[in-house]
Amino acid sequence: MPELPEVETVRRGLEPAMTGRRILRAEVRRDGLRWPFPARMKERLEGARIESLRRRSKYILGDLSTGETLIVHLGMSGRVLVSGAPAGGFVHARAVAQKHDHVILHMEPAPGDPQPGHGGRVAFNDARRFGTMDLWPTAQLENHRLLARLGPEPLGNRFDENWLAGRLAGRRTPIKAALLDQRIVAGLGNIYVCEALHRAGISPRRAAGRISRRRISHLVGAIRAVLREAIDAGGSSLRDHRRTNGELGYFQHQFRVYGREGEACKTPGCKGRIRRLVQSGRSSFHCAQCQR
DNA sequence: GCTGTAACCTGTCGGC
């Protein structure tokens, strides 16, 4: 499922239910997801207050009052649904555990909650179990094996034309594969790489090291634009992504190439049709007329 | 070091 815009949408949805509140009870319903959960995860979560909720790449980071950070990755099919007390606008009808609800956090109610004694219920659901959860000392977070090698945030100051040109120089791998490499830029996935390359007019097959500075500059702008628009739309819902209140994102209606094989290219003046090709086992959607 | 592929696991969809 989730690329950067979907994860950011989930993080924003979790804030009213979690930030500043204690975890009263943690239901850990299996031993792990992609990897085993950390030892005594239930005990380490219960009683901890969530001081802040951040996002790094596709990871949600919950800084706890205990000095540890809860690291959550939603994998391909993960979702987080909030139900319970309706304060802050998070209402979802589900109040009992569903299939694939692997971890459920029962949160402390806020003072203004209209149902005293009933805080939010936060359920981490992941059918394919490619997601992960871990606990790690907040002060050493940059050393965590999943976070240590991540490249810059695409919406941050460190990611610019100079950085990208430097990382692509000399590479013969297709630009599509290079942009999926989280060490080069952190947070992009298959959908938004396809969309950004189309906006920049660059073929997904072009060798990464053979793109001019001028086109790299356009690509940086295209990546930022498509991510910002997707966040504003609440992400893209194809199969699994849901906001924390169960609603769908709607950026999929604005796709220019992804999933549009055989349809007309949306670039003004272009008469091409969208093609699908497989690169590294994954679908790339592009227009051969206006992407070179 | 770089590159491509297999593997992880489950649900959905299309074809027969």
Add this chain to the structure above:
DNA sequence: TGCCGACAGGTTACAG
């Protein structure tokens, strides 16, 4: 209707 294969938004490990 039921079965089967292909495919799906991510990431790591491994072989070449």
